[in-house]
Amino acid sequence: MxxxxxxxxxxxxxxxxxxxxxxYLDGVYGNPSSLHTYGxxxxxxxxxxxxxxxxxxxxxxxxxxxTSGGTEADNQAILTGAILGERKGKKHIISSKFxxxxxxxxxxxxxxxxxxxxxxxxxxxxxxxLEDVKQAIREDTGFVTIMMAxxxxxxxxxxxxxxALCRERGILFHTDAVQAxxxxxxxxxxxxxxxxxxxxxKFHGPKGVGALYxxxxxxxxxxxxxxxxxxxxxxxxxxxxxxVAMAEALQESIENLSExxxxxxxxxxxxxxxxxxxxHSKVNGDLQYHLPGTVNMCFEGIEGESMLLLLDAKGIxxxxxxxxxxxxxxxxxxxxALGLPHEVAHGSLRLSLDAANTQEEVTYICEVLPxxxxxxxxxxxxxxxxEKGERKHVI
Numbered sequence: 001m002x003x004x005x006x007x008x009x010x011x012x013x014x015x016x017x018x019x020x021x022x023x024y025l026d027g028v029y030g031n032p033s034s035l036h037t038y039g040x041x042x043x044x045x046x047x048x049x050x051x052x053x054x055x056x057x058x059x060x061x062x063x064x065x066x067t068s069g070g071t072e073a074d075n076q077a078i079l080t081g082a083i084l085g086e087r088k089g090k091k092h093i094i095s096s097k098f099x100x101x102x103x104x105x106x107x108x109x110x111x112x113x114x115x116x117x118x119x120x121x122x123x124x125x126x127x128x129x130l131e132d133v134k135q136a137i138r139e140d141t142g143f144v145t146i147m148m149a150x151x152x153x154x155x156x157x158x159x160x161x162x163x164a165l166c167r168e169r170g171i172l173f174h175t176d177a178v179q180a181x182x183x184x185x186x187x188x189x190x191x192x193x194x195x196x197x198x199x200x201x202k203f204h205g206p207k208g209v210g211a212l213y214x215x216x217x218x219x220x221x222x223x224x225x226x227x228x229x230x231x232x233x234x235x236x237x238x239x240x241x242x243x244v245a246m247a248e249a250l251q252e253s254i255e256n257l258s259e260x261x262x263x264x265x266x267x268x269x270x271x272x273x274x275x276x277x278x279x280h281s282k283v284n285g286d287l288q289y290h291l292p293g294t295v296n297m298c299f300e301g302i303e304g305e306s307m308l309l310l311l312d313a314k315g316i317x318x319x320x321x322x323x324x325x326x327x328x329x330x331x332x333x334x335x336x337a338l339g340l341p342h343e344v345a346h347g348s349l350r351l352s353l354d355a356a357n358t359q360e361e362v363t364y365i366c367e368v369l370p371x372x373x374x375x376x377x378x379x380x381x382x383x384x385x386x387e388k389g390e391r392k393h394v395i
Contacts, residue, residue, distance in 0.1 A: 002315045003361045008151055008179060008294055008352035009319055013245070014204040020248035021206065024241040032238055033229065042240050049247035053211055056250045057196065058187035065212045065220065065230045066243050070178035070199035071102040072224075073212040076234070077174040077195040078106045078145055080214075080221040082115060084172060085142020092140045096120045096128050096157075097337040099147050100176055104333075107145075116140075122337050126155035126285035133162055137169060144173045148180040148196075152334040152350060153285035154294025156184065163192030172218065178202055178210075182253035183291055184261075194218050200246030203253045209242035260355040264292040267353050267362045271295050274366040278373055280386075280395045284338060284348070293353035298340065300395040301383030302347045302376040310372045316365060319350045343382065344394050 004012070024045060030038030032046045051061045067073045078093075085091060095107060097119045107117045118136045120128050128146055144166050149156045159175050166173035174195040180186055181196075182203025188196055195218065199210040214220045226235030253260075272283055272295055280300040299307070304320035311318055320332070331345035351365070377383040385391045 001361070001364055002317075003357070003364060004317045005351045005353055005357065005361075005365070006317050006319045007354040008154075008202075008350065010201045010207065011204045011354060012356070013201075013206055014249050014252055016252050017205050017245040017249040021241045021245035024244055028240075032240060033227065045240055045244050046238055049243045052247040052251055053198075054213075056186075056254050057181065057198070057213060058189050059213050060216065062231075063188075063213055063216050065214060065234055066238055067210045067212055067234060068208055068239075069201075069210040070100075070176065070197050073197035073199070073210050074100065074102040074145075074174075074176050074178075075106050076212055076220070076223055077197060077214075078103065078110070078143070079223055080195065080218070081143030081145065081172045081174055082110050083221045084219065086115075088142060090140045090142030091115045092138050092142060093117045094120065094133065094136045094141060094144045094146075096122055096146055098122050098126070098150060098152075098334040099145070100151055100178070103145055103147070103176055120146075122155075124339055126150060126153050126334075126338055127289060128157050128162070130158055130161045130165065133165060137165075137171065141169075141171055144171055146173075146175060148175045148177040148186070149184070149291050150285070150334060151179045152332060153296040153338075154179070154291035154352075155285040156180070156289045156291060158289075159193065160191050166194075167192045179291065182250055183257075183293070185257070188213050188215070200242065200249060203249055205246035205249035206242045209239050209246045211246070256355070261292045263355055264353050264357075267357060267359060268293055268295055270359070270362055271351060271353075271365065275369060278370050280393055281373075282344075282395045284335060284340075295351040295353070296335075297349050297351075298335070298344050298395065299347045299349065299373050300344055300393060301380050301386055302373060303380075304346055304348050306376055307347070307349055307372055310376070311368065314368050314372070316368060319352075320348050341394055 028041045030042040032043035050064045054061045054064045120132050148159050163173050172194050175193050176197050178199045181198040194215045196213040201207040220233045222233045224235045282298045284296040331342050335345035
């Protein structure tokens, strides 16, 4: 049996998205900036896709800018917030300790340029507290960026409350919604966000295409210069096949949202119930404010990479955290932000489910994973020390 449970890293393209893309790889191949018929056919497809993406998140078409993905959208949003804040003499930015590296590394660059960044705690349950945001706001705070749903542990942040606070204080607010859009209801007006990032390959669209929502009153700053594409805010010929496919995938996800959520939640809850029976294991993050399909657990006394390799050998494709940091030997910054010690954070596993997964697959995972954990512990000197009482159990 081969099982894919790494959907937080990327999803399989849907057949609807593939079929929507095909005409723009062959028949309608014009450049949307061209004035002839070929170009105008492509331009029409581009604007139809823009309207579809806008509708899916409660925005207006002229508030959507297409990008190469979530990372670019995050970068442009944050640089826009920084520049607009600086113009008002406000160079203080608020974020959280467990943001995606597309956010954290951009903030590090801004610190080198004289900006001050406050990274909020997320506590053991992986949630930002509204009171902490209030206390962090200063006279020179010009921008706040808090992710909607965490990419490793799946916790959903109080974005609506933070958005209302920032709107009340006149502070620009961005949310990285890459893990949320297509999986939970998202309405930019209700959330009171000024900027929002999304990425197609997280909801069965293609890789290499995303979008940035920008509230019409916010003057988006460009950082890719060249032509006048995307209303002069993002140069480069638009990826028409990718954009069309992403819009179709998002529409499909929204149409099936309720049914998919119920199916995924039933599998997730069963996984958690069974895997919690493994001694000295821990589910990470609050389970009430949580994405339907993400399960992140730590197993004391073992190393995550070895667990992933053994699971893969048994046909289970999972991860230990963000795919963007899979080459790093350091423990997850997300799990460290929850207060987990290094040796426990190293033994993490993320299983991210999709509507295509089945209860039979869940049964197989629940049979195989305890065996893998038991085997790794049997050859682990750390586990031996724990069992002998030479070290204290943390979990």
